[in-house]
Amino acid sequence: MGILPMSDKFPLLVVLNPNSGTKQAREVWESIVQPALNKAQKPFTLIESVAQGYTQSYFSNNIKxxxxxxxxxxxxxxxxxxITRxxxxxxxxxVLGGDGTVHEIVNGVLRGVEGTAFVSNEFRPKVELSIIPTGTGNAISTSLGVNGPQDALxxxxNGNTTPLRLMSVSTKTSNNLWEISVYTVVVNSYGLHCATVYDSEEFRHLGNERFRQAAMKNIENLKQYEGQLMFYGPLQSxxxxxxxFVTAINTDNDDNRNDGLDNVTASLSGPFTYLLITKQASLEPGFTPTPLAHTSDEWMDVLALQNVGRDEIIQMFGATATGxxxxxxxxxxxxxxxxxxETxxxxxxxxxxxxxxxxxxYEGRVRFEVVPDVNTQIFGVYV
Structure with a gap:
């Protein structure tokens, strides 16, 4: 009989978050996606998120x-x-949801295999994410130029993918070592952007409009946020x-606490009005703060405004649609x-x-890094 597979074709896992964005995920699933998968004879298993954090827990507990x-x-x-394996x-x-659902899947998968041999140099799976945009911002899909659920489907x-590069966010442990707290796929921010996202929860019923309302509130009461950024290793400005972009010139810096790492390349002393560290060009349709960012490359894009007033912030926002x-x-x-x-x-x-x-x-320092470990960078997205 020759060589035969041991079991039937493995199903596509479909994660449905019915509460994402304007709560359109179920309608998109029933009217567009499910009929297409049935027509293509693509078997699937449906996983429905019932609460925030559910998807991360599901994959953490079940990925092995x-x-x-x-x-x-x-x-x-x-x-x-x-048997040949x-x-x-x-x-x-x-994923029928937004960037938050993708964030939960990535962190659930990686936490679930942490410290095991399920991802190693001997065996390294790939996780391909098809993101059907039904969230609020849909930053990953927008950055990839996806024009709605049908285009994503x-x-x-069509089956073409590109790497989804992850950033790690690490904090100091009690014995002064770095420990990864979380992996991120879209954006890390401080200052006005962080305050806007935080305050947008009270406007969640407005969909994308909630960010504009929260931004207006924070611009009206504009604050400056003390802090310092230290860049290590390669840097372009x-x-x-x-x-x-050009290679930045190394600068002298009196910070010698490098934990055995590379020297500080440059620093920004703040205070910060607006600060983003991201892998995506757009954070939502019409808002492209880092237009030269790429989902699949090994750089983090950093956008900073230091100690500016309302006029400069409004001027910046007015030009972000075109970059x-x-x-x-x-x-x-x-x-x-x-x-x-450090703050x-x-x-x-x-x-x-x-x-x-x-x-x-210093004890509260946070490190952001494009993860160099190939056993962590196992994710891709469809393009």
């Missing part, structure tokens, strides 16, 4: 079993009963004269691979729409 079943479906057995496997997950059926704000004098734009941040007093960071409170001073 899922990988075992996936490998089993791809293993081969010959006439003598000998693959060195890699591709898990397809379709067509891209999945946007040059308005050449309209391109022309990066030509404005007060806007600083960088590409970096590792950043540390003099307790501060709040926005981490993919969630919030992290950090202590003031």
């Amino acid at each position: 079993r899922i990988i075992i079943d996936l490998v089993q479906s791809l293993s081969l057995v010959n006439d003598e009963g000998n 693959p060195s890699t496997a591709t898990l397809q997950i379709m 067509d891209r999945f059926l 946007y040059n308005r004269s050449s309209a391109s 022309q704000h990066i030509e404005q004098e007060k806007v600083e734009y960088f590409k970096a691979k590792r950043i540390e941040m 003099p007093t307790q501060g709040r960071l926005c981490i993919d729409g969630e919030f992290l409170t950090i202590k003031g001073g």
